[in-house]
Amino acid sequence: MFDPDNQQLVIGVVGAGLMGRGIAQIAAQAGIDVHLFDTRAGAADDAVAAITATFDTLRAKGRLDAAARDAAVGHLHPATALADLAGCALVVEAIVEHLDAKRGLFRDLESVVADDCVLATNTSSLSVTAIASACRLPGRVGGFHFFSPVPLMKVVEVIDSAVGDARVGDALTGLARRLGHRPVRASDTPGFVVNHAGRGLLTEGLRVLGEGIAQPADVDRILRGAGFRMGPFELMDMIGLDVSHPVMESIHDQYYQEPRYRPSPITRQRLAGGLLGRKSGRGFYTYTDGKADTPPSAPLPALTSTPLWVDGADPARRGALLERLAPGVVLDEGARPGPDSACVVFPVGGDATGAALDAGLDPCRTLAVDPLFMDGHLTLMTTPVTAPRFRDAVWAALGHSGAAVSVIHDSAGCVAQRVVAMIVNIGCDIAQQRIATPADIDAAVTLGLGYPLGPLALGDRLGAATVLAILDGLHAFYRDPRYRPSPWLVRRARLGVSLLTPES
Numbered sequence: 001m002f003d004p005d006n007q008q009l010v011i012g013v014v015g016a017g018l019m020g021r022g023i024a025q026i027a028a029q030a031g032i033d034v035h036l037f038d039t040r041a042g043a044a045d046d047a048v049a050a051i052t053a054t055f056d057t058l059r060a061k062g063r064l065d066a067a068a069r070d071a072a073v074g075h076l077h078p079a080t081a082l083a084d085l086a087g088c089a090l091v092v093e094a095i096v097e098h099l100d101a102k103r104g105l106f107r108d109l110e111s112v113v114a115d116d117c118v119l120a121t122n123t124s125s126l127s128v129t130a131i132a133s134a135c136r137l138p139g140r141v142g143g144f145h146f147f148s149p150v151p152l153m154k155v156v157e158v159i160d161s162a163v164g165d166a167r168v169g170d171a172l173t174g175l176a177r178r179l180g181h182r183p184v185r186a187s188d189t190p191g192f193v194v195n196h197a198g199r200g201l202l203t204e205g206l207r208v209l210g211e212g213i214a215q216p217a218d219v220d221r222i223l224r225g226a227g228f229r230m231g232p233f234e235l236m237d238m239i240g241l242d243v244s245h246p247v248m249e250s251i252h253d254q255y256y257q258e259p260r261y262r263p264s265p266i267t268r269q270r271l272a273g274g275l276l277g278r279k280s281g282r283g284f285y286t287y288t289d290g291k292a293d294t295p296p297s298a299p300l301p302a303l304t305s306t307p308l309w310v311d312g313a314d315p316a317r318r319g320a321l322l323e324r325l326a327p328g329v330v331l332d333e334g335a336r337p338g339p340d341s342a343c344v345v346f347p348v349g350g351d352a353t354g355a356a357l358d359a360g361l362d363p364c365r366t367l368a369v370d371p372l373f374m375d376g377h378l379t380l381m382t383t384p385v386t387a388p389r390f391r392d393a394v395w396a397a398l399g400h401s402g403a404a405v406s407v408i409h410d411s412a413g414c415v416a417q418r419v420v421a422m423i424v425n426i427g428c429d430i431a432q433q434r435i436a437t438p439a440d441i442d443a444a445v446t447l448g449l450g451y452p453l454g455p456l457a458l459g460d461r462l463g464a465a466t467v468l469a470i471l472d473g474l475h476a477f478y479r480d481p482r483y484r485p486s487p488w489l490v491r492r493a494r495l496g497v498s499l500l501t502p503e504s
């Protein structure tokens, strides 16, 4: 087994494409000798030249001194044959994403390297166990899943296969730290942690669109307002549906049609139509010179004299909403709304219709505001029968204070509530399945997906009991097992403890 801290460590990288280059770059910078091999003639030399150019740029920017630049370049060795990797203590493969190619490569490598050489795969979607099982010594194989661009994405998933030796994962974990990356140890399961945890945002965003609740631009605005760097539709446009739709299908299939990961016919159709996103110039948005033509928000109606009655069942929520009102809005302070007042309710896990009827309010005059996301972008929801005059009165009362408001159709769990609850629930189930520790799940998601918080910390911020209430509301409304809560969430909500609490 290799020692990750060995100052004379020699490794091989096979596949000198995007990922292989990145891995070779960070290894060379960490003082590790790297032999780089690619079957395409000249590819390894090109990669070494490209990495050297990167080091020169870093040097010019003052991020690498001359000695460090020279040392790093000196650690890069293009290989002309697989046999050149004979002396490596570790070989990381980053070749095409085909099971047979990876199995064939590892079998070939086994006839070249020593028996204690570790073989690591950078696969994103294949089973590490299936790759390992082709080897004479399957225990030596582990997953080492980097993200693109490797030098900037400071997280790597270290995957223990079902037939692996735990010392392989230990050594790769140590190496990850030496490379300056945060290792996340995970068991060999579909999507590992990052691509598994990423299902919530995309598939629930697509449910909202598929149900005609809100348009992509509004869903994206609402979720950016909830703290996400990108909403689901701008994210899918950036990744490209040619990549993201097959991943959605693959994870759903590999989990035997688990409804939490159910993909959408919307992306399937759009993929068939070539509406890939940024790369094709048209996706959920259209692009001119690489910039999205985001449709403007709907024009804000004028302020009216219609009085506003705001549900006071939860005084904190009522107070938070009153703070967001424009000056001059007429408030109806009665215990029950007057005959011409617009009514505002605050559903958690429910919709505007249910909240109006449950409170004995007139649904034609009622709107709902998402009470859990009132700090930034506001979500205002109509019932199917809310009269436009009452909708416009509440919209103007909020919008003229300078608040950004999206007016959407009725939705159990509004938009942010249901999307965040799905993200939390999936994160909880990753913990429940013991795929990774709670701390590693959150680290993987913040570093790998750029979310403001990991799913478990996101759940803690809302409160486990609140997330459970949202899911219970969605489950009762849709009668869809997609929304059944994970046991991890249910127990911690009942115990009143953090979702980051591991099993004792």
Ligand SMILES: NC(=O)c1ccc[n+]([C@@H]2O[C@H](COP(=O)([O-])OP(=O)(O)OC[C@H]3O[C@@H](n4cnc5c(N)ncnc54)[C@H](O)[C@@H]3O)[C@@H](O)[C@H]2O)c1
Pocket (backbone or CB within 6 Å): 014, 015, 016, 017, 018, 019, 020, 037, 038, 039, 040, 043, 093, 094, 095, 096, 097, 098, 101, 105, 122, 123, 124, 125, 145, 146, 147, 148
């Ligand atoms: N691109 C990403 O964002 C990303 C992220 C994480 C993981 N991955 C995974 O990393 C791997 C590589 O992806 P990439 O984007 O760098 O691909 P790439 O197409 O940029 O590079 C692959 C390289 O492998 C070479 N190659 C193919 N078969 C080979 C073989 N049998 N032996 C030696 N070299 C061979 C090709 O010539 C090519 O240079 C894949 O498994 C992919 O799923 C990719």
